Amino acid sequence: METDQDYPFAVANTAAALLDDAGTILAWTPAAEALLERRSTDVCGRPVRDLLADASSWGAVLARRTREGWEGQATLRHGSGRDLAIGFRVLPLHDGRRESAARCLVIGAPADLIAKWRQDHAFTQELFLQGRVGLAVFDGSLRLQRTNSHLLPFTGVPVDLAGRRLDDFLRAEDARAIDERLGEVLRSGTPLIAFNVVARTLDDPRGGRELSLSAFRLQGSEGRPMGVATVFTDVTDHxxxxxxxxxxxxxxxxxxxxxxxxxxxxxxxxxxxxxxxxxxxxxxxxxxxxxxxxxxxxxxxxxxxxxxxxxxxxxxxxxxxxxxxxxxxxxxxxxxxSAPDASAQDAxxxxxxxxxxxxxxxxxxxxxxxxxxxxxxxxxxxxxxxxxxxxxxxxxxxxxxxxxxxxxxxxxxxxxxxxxxxxxxxxxxxxxxxxxxxxxxxxxxxxxxxxxxxxxxxxxRRTALGLQRSLLPPATSERPAMETAGAYLPADSDSGVGGDWFDVIPLSSARVALVVGDVAGHGLHATAMMGRLRSAVRALADLDLEPEELLVHLDDLVLQVSAEADTWEAESGDGDIPVPSGPAGATCLYVVYDPVAQQCVMASAGHPPPAVVGPDGTVEYVELSPGPPLGVGGWPFETTERDLAPGSVLALYTDGLIERGEGDIDEGMRDLADRLVRAEVLERPLRQARHDIVSDLPPGRLSDDVTLLLGRTRVVPPDATATWQLEADPALVGRARHLVLEQLSRWELDELAFTTELVASELVTNAIRYAGGPVRLRLIRTDVLTCEVSDPSNTQPRMRRARTSEEGGRGLYLVAQLSHRWGSRYTREGKTVWSEQSLPLTDRLR
Missing domain, CATH: 3.30.450.40 (GAF domain)
Incomplete structure (x- = not known):
């Protein structure tokens, strides 16, 4: 057995006996007394073979005897009468004068304890010899005492590490992080398990390795901490x-x-x-x-x-x-x-x-x-x-x-x-x-x-947004009836462009229509539907329909579009290829403002009510009776009339401005009222105020489109209008011409006297001839000169081209030729036929 395995007996409590050359026990240690429970007075002077449980085994014990000593196992009789297997080692004692040993020292311990000691020794030895797991033993001052040969195989690690501290070769912050954890283990005794730490040497601070460190405290025979043992693995790649x-x-x-x-x-x-x-x-x-x-x-x-x-x-x-x-x-x-620089040659x-x-x-x-x-x-x-x-x-x-x-x-x-x-x-x-x-x-x-x-x-998105913006009117406009300014913010890129729109439509007799709508859904289909609805509203507004009647026609259009889409999908024959359908629903608010009467007439198809900022700065929402959204069908729409003082501001909007996913609609409407007040819409130009109202709504971060349309009301002064009631008597046509000429003279519009006299004469004559009843003749001077004639008949006038042989039938044709534009509209009392002529630039009201 190798000499480095003598260590199991080099402990203070190992049993020992001193023998002479005849095998007689000369001395007996207290540890031997405790091991066999035999007092030294009982065994000293007796042959050692008397301690054997089987005397015949004495020859086997001596079989391995050498001059340098030997070791083996034997079974001894315990003081209690039982057998005890021990391992022993015989160490000859030479005095230098004799060739053979005069005495020998025998040390021994239980066989199972010796086996455990030897296993521990082999385990520790192999741990320090292997190179896959790093080992290091630190003393109580955290100085290295022992390491395996593969401790930190990095550039800058000294060959001899005994007695060195970690900061002698590691970066200060790395060494400090390790020392703090090892010091905690040394103080508390609590093991450290799989603590990851970076170890970088002073010579190569940019390199370093990631280590997984485990540590436990080492204790001496009296239970005192004597150091820390660490086990670490390189987990850098992992x-x-x-x-x-x-x-x-x-x-x-x-x-x-x-x-x-x-x-x-x-x-x-x-x-x-x-x-x-x-x-x-x-x-x-x-x-x-x-x-x-x-x-x-x-x-x-x-x-x-x-x-x-x-x-x-x-x-x-x-x-x-x-x-x-x-x-x-x-x-x-x-x-x-294998071809050098092949990619460089070919590319x-x-x-x-x-x-x-x-x-x-x-x-x-x-x-x-x-x-x-x-x-x-x-x-x-x-x-x-x-x-x-x-x-x-x-x-x-x-x-x-x-x-x-x-x-x-x-x-x-x-x-x-x-x-x-x-x-x-x-x-x-x-x-x-x-x-x-x-x-x-x-x-x-x-x-x-x-x-x-x-x-x-x-x-x-750019295509859809460009299409949508091309379908919207100019953001600002100046009209005799109203100053307007609109703002449109598209939804974020994830939601896609929606179908919100607004419009400002000039009507006859200096009136103006404000429209705001919201098509359900997002994307190109919503934009396309929005374009169709805006075009339809324009066409219907040109007919001067009442707001509730216009919404009825618009509702029919949405129903037709939805039915056509369903039919096209059923007959498309595209097999399994899905064809997305356009949105079938929309909301709309249609408002008509008359600057002569200073009155608004409005109707809603499922749209939020407009806000009115009065000249005194108060904000209130018009109480509407909204109908269902467009596309539901079968439900009537109701109109609401509202008098507006000059300088009032109307605010029309879509639900994206009052919802935005932040609360209920009531809260959003209160927030909009506050925004209108803070923006000072009464004192500032609307083109500036509109930006302040939506300034904290960043484009590209909205879940729904935001549309806002502001309109500041104006009034046509009383001296810019003239109204006459005429009986249905053809003899009064001459009087009508005279009244028109006098009024134009007062307005210094003599250069329009001939054409206006002819237009008024033709319209009054037609009203008296075909409608009967009283006739109202009115002139309105704004940026154009409007001549309108109202009668109680609901018959729609039609212009036709008279033959050369006919004496009549040229009245409306002449009116159309002399007018900038003309038309007719139905009213609750009958109809009104009107004609507009452009004023000389210097005579237009501003």
Missing amino acids: VRASGRLELLYRATEAMSGSLSVMRTVEDLAGLLAPAFGDCAAVDLAETVLTGGEPPADGRHTLVLLRMAVAGADSGALRTGTAHVADVPTRPAPDVDP PAPDVDPSAPDTLAQGTSAPDVPARDGQGVLIRLDQDAPTTASGAPPDWAGAVPGAHSAMAAPLYARGTMFGRLLLWRTGSRPALDEDDLDLLEEIANRSALAVDNARRFTKE
């Missing part, structure tokens, strides 16, 4: 792989959260830095921002705009700057890896404008070198390794001061490059490596799909 996987999941989640190109790249840059690098940037092709697609043939220089930056050193990277792509603009073809290099900002060195082209099968590029700026044809790193690599490594990966989707991801590391962080580049390429591949989806949505 931690980094887990971190990369988590980062990939987070990147995928961040990119799936929006359909906005800008928000997608901003979220992506914010995720990459600082989680992956110290600084990150995202460059996109110019056409992507407007929904366009970059060229995919790879033969064109791709100009990129820096759209998002993030990180501590991002100040050096300005957004909005132009760059030329110096990563491949298309995936490289498959090449033979055509696009022309690069050397005057463009951030281009490569003049005379080089992008890409300068083959880039990992047309994917990312890894640059180590702290190594003297040329990375371009000119022998220098590309310009983007050194864009961040203090960067020691950088990466770029193109955003490819469907064979088209949409941009690139850029990443830099600075300071003490480990340099980027090939595994990091693989991760960046995977993120770039997923990001490219997200950017492409957002680009496609941007294109569709």
Whole structure:
């Protein structure tokens, strides 16, 4: 048995006996007395073989005897009468004068205890010899006492670690973190399990490894703490792989959260830095921002705009700057890896404008070198390794001061490059490596799909939004009856453009109609439906229909559109291809304001009531009796009349302004009233006040479209109108002409006297001849001169072209030729035929 296994007997309580050369017991230790329960007075002077349980085994005990000593096992008789198996070792004692030992020392212990000691010794020895798990023993001052040969196999670790503290070779913060945890174990005795810590040496502060550390306290024979034993494993690769996987999941989640190109790249840059690098940037092709697609043939220089930056050193990277792509603009073809620079020889290099900002060195082209099968590029700026044809790193690599490594990966989707991801590391962080580049390429591949989806949505959204804005009237208008200003904010990109609209329609006799509507749903279908409804409202308003009658016709139109859509879907024959149907419902509020009577007439189809800001600054909502939304059918609509003082402000809106997902409608209406007061709509131009009302509703963050239409009422002065009641007597036509001429003379509109006299004569004559009853003749002077004749008949006048042989039938034809526009409208008392003539510029009311 090897000598290094003598240790089980080198303890204070091991039994021992001193024998002479005849095997007689000369001395007996107290530990031996306790082991066999035999007093020294009973055994001293007796042969040691008398202690054997079987005297015949004495020969076997002596069989392994040597001059240097021997060891073995024997069964002794215990003082209690039972047998006790022990292990023993015989140590000859030489005095230097005799060739044979005069005496010997026998030490022994129970056999099972010796077996356990030897197992512990073998276990400890093998632990310190293996290299897969690190071991270290610290004393009470946390100085290293013993380690296995593979402790921290990093650059800068001394060969002899005995007596050293961790901060002698580790960075101060790393050593302090470990010492604090080991000190806690030493004080409390509570083991430390799987504590992850970074260990970086003083010679290589940027490197380091991630260690999983476990520790337990060591105690002496008296129970006193004597040190700490630690077991540690290198989990760097596992931690980094887990971190990369988590980062990939987070990147995928961040990119799936929006359909906005800008928000997608901003979220992506914010995720990459600082989680992956110290600084990150995202460059996109110019056409992507407007929904366009970059060229995919790879033969064109791709100009990129820096759209998002993030990180501590991002100040050096300005957004909005132009760059030329110096990563491949298309995936490289498959090449033979044994052929040197095959991808560089086969891939055509696009022309690069050397005057463009951030281009490569003049005379080089992008890409300068083959880039990992047309994917990312890894640059180590702290190594003297040329990375371009000119022998220098590309310009983007050194864009961040203090960067020691950088990466770029193109955003490819469907064979088209949409941009690139850029990443830099600075300071003490480990340099980027090939595994990091693989991760960046995977993120770039997923990001490219997200950017492409957002680009496609941007294109569709711009189309829908452009269509919708083209269908809306000018935002502001000045009319004799009213000053108006409208505002429209589209819903966010995830909800899609909606079908909200507003309109300001000039009517006859200086009146004006205000319209606000909201089509159900979002997208192109809602926009198209909105266009149809607005056109229908315009056409119906041109007929001068009453508000409730106009809504009835509009309701019929929506029902017809819905029925046509259902029929078309049933007969489309597209098989399993789903064809989305347009929205079938809408709300609408139609308001007519008469500046002569200073009165509003309005009707609602499921739309919120308008707000009225009175001249005294009070805000109230008109009490309407709204009908059902358009498309329900079969229900009547009711009108509401409201007198308005000059200078009052009407506010028409859609539900997106009062709901916004923040509370109930009543709360939203109170909020709108407060906004109208704060915006000072009575004192300021409406084109300015409208912006303040919706200023805190950012476009692109709304769940529903927001539409607002403001109108400040004006009044036609009494001296700008003239009204006469005439009996149904043809002899009074001459008087009518005389009254018109006198009024035009007072208004100094003599140059319109002839045409107006003729128009009034024809209209009065027709009313007296065909309608009967009293006739009302009225002149209104605003920005146009209106001549209208009202009678009690409901017969619709029709203009026809008279034959040359006919004496009559030319009245309305003459009226149409002499007028700027003309028409008729039904009233509760009958009908009114009107004619408008443009005033000389100097005579128009302002």
